[in-house]
Amino acid sequence: MRGTSDEEIIKIAYSLSVGPFRYEEMLGALQDRYSEFVEETGEVVDGQAVETAFASLAPHFENAQALLESQGRPSDTARYSLKMIDADSSPAALIGVDGRVIHANRMAQSMLGLKPGERPDKDQFEPGHRSALLERLEGLETHQLQEVAMVFAMDVLGGDEQAKLALTKVHDGNGDVVGHVSTIHISWFPEIAERFRTLFKLTPVELEITKAVVTGIKLTELAKQRGRSVETVRHQTKMLLGKLGLRSQTELACLYSGFANFRNIPQAEAAVLAEDPRQQTHILKLGDDRVLEYDIIGDPDGLPVLMHPALLGGSAMIDEMWDAVEDNNLRLIVPWRPGMASTTAAPGSPVDNIKTACTDARALLDHLGIERCVTVGHITSAIIALACKVEMPDRITGVVNLNPVLPTISGRQVRLLDMTERMRMQMMRAFPSIGRYLVHGALAKVDTGYDQEYIHKFLDSNEYDLRFTDRDDVKHLFRAAFKTTTRQGYEPFTRELMQVASDWGHLFANAGPETVNLVGAHNLHYTPRVLEGFARDNDYFSFEAVPQTGHLLLYQKPELVFARIAEVARTASATSVAGATPVPAS
Secondary structure (H helix, E strand, O other): OOOOOHHHHHHHHHHOOOOOOOHHHHHHHHHHHHHHHHHHHOOOOOHHHHHHHHOOOHHHHHHHHHHHHHOOOOOOOOOOOHHHHHHOOOOEEEEOOOOOEEEEOHHHHHHHOOOOOOOOOHHHOOOOHHHHHHHHHHOHHHOOOOOEEEEEEEEOOOOOOEEEEEEEEEEOOOOOEEEEEEEOOOOOOHHHHHHHHHHHOOOHHHHHHHHHHHHOOOHHHHHHHHOOOHHHHHHHHHHHHHHHOOOOHHHHHHHHHHHHOOOOOOHHHHHHHOOOOOEEEEEEEOOOOOEEEEEEEEOOOOEEEEEEOEOOOEOOOOHHHHHHHHHOOEEEEEEOOOOOOOOOOOOOOHHHHHHHHHHHHHHHHHHHOOOOEEEEEEHHHHHHHHHHHHHOOOOEEEEEEEOOOOOOOOHHHHHHOOHHHHHHHHHHHHOHHHHHHHHHHHHHHHHOOOHHHHHHHHOOOOHHHHHHHOOHHHHHHHHHHHHHHOOOOOHHHHHHHHHHHOOOOHHHHOOOOOEEEEEEOOOOOOOHHHHHHHHHHOOOEEEEEEOOOOOOHHHHOHHHHHHHHHHHHHHHHHHHHHHOOOOOOO
């Protein structure tokens, strides 16, 4: 077998237990081995044959998993991730060694004109300063990590002011060297300074040093003002940075800047950060000391829809979705599956997890007094929607799945999947220890702050999806959904992906209402071609490809999606009233 050796893969696996940078490298190494295995053997579906390629790795992945878990859950440690740059209230950006902007927050774009994919405009620099910046970026590798490579100024657009900026060497989400640009001069207000001193328990001398750093006073000048030696002031500065857990004066200036501007969030962004009163979260007490968390979205008198959310977006709602729910007079009932949000985890196998989710859904419908409704599954939760159809034929009048995963057991169906999805599925079946480690490694990367970097990689440069994920409201809602979904840890993600990899084709075979499947025409994983294959094999399965959409179909075309759900619901309701005897809630 050619490609990455066992030793190299094992080395990367253990490195992931101390940091997320090599996650993509690990995934790529496993994909290379898998694709070479398929090419050399022609094997696609034989689990025993797959074991030949990966059996030697499994024990090491189990050990690496234990090391990862022993360190606890990471949280927002990537200070230079896209997430943290977006959260900076002053101009901040990442610039590649080629001088092109990789990412710039809203303030950097509006104040300094920094545009992703382009080099900074030379007209905003003093003569020679732009070329000096580009030269310093080319040689950034020679600097120490988090070292300030240079300080420079740029004209603020639409005014006579200048912003003084620091260029610092950092690593991006893949561990590559990039430049971090941030402002270093901030206005100093006594009342804000006093709150800052109180919060961080600074001494009067430490506050003086902070003021000097923030306002641009040199330490030599501060030493003269205080009648102390420069060495004394430098030592006190070093102690202050250590006290605050910082590595440089630039970081101190950024810390104060973020604190000073914390309450000055623009009104448009404040509206995004506020909880929407139209979405209500509830807790239902179940038997056996279990609880179920669920959301109610839309008009209380609207047409009920039992909606199972996706792992990525959860129950997040953007404005266009609210409008579509209201226009179609829908009432979305969104139960969280076992182990997610505050819903009690279920013991047993992934199959038991599916059964518990259906039991919880039935209890929720009983609680709300809903006799019949359609159910909707989003991506991986399609399996739950189909299971509810099988378990509650008297209650579920129709199924609509959005970009659904499918049961891929037969060789013909497996061959329809792309190589990446095929490997993930077979890895979960044959080597759950490796599959679990890949899932936990990916989620740890998101937790440390590299959420956008991971999503961009996951969406595989799909222009329809990536353009959408750059919206501020979408980024915020996805981040909030991730925190809710993983409130009890990463294992629910793993269990759900194990469910997807299991043999659940019988859920299609059982007679029942038609399953309508909407798929993004540009979805890269479970493509229209894959769904078309299932439509040929299953009488109760139909699919519709939605143009100009991808993996994020629900968020890109909510008016079409919710109109189609309402159509299925109303048709099923009319059929039920005309031809069936009502069945009371159990």
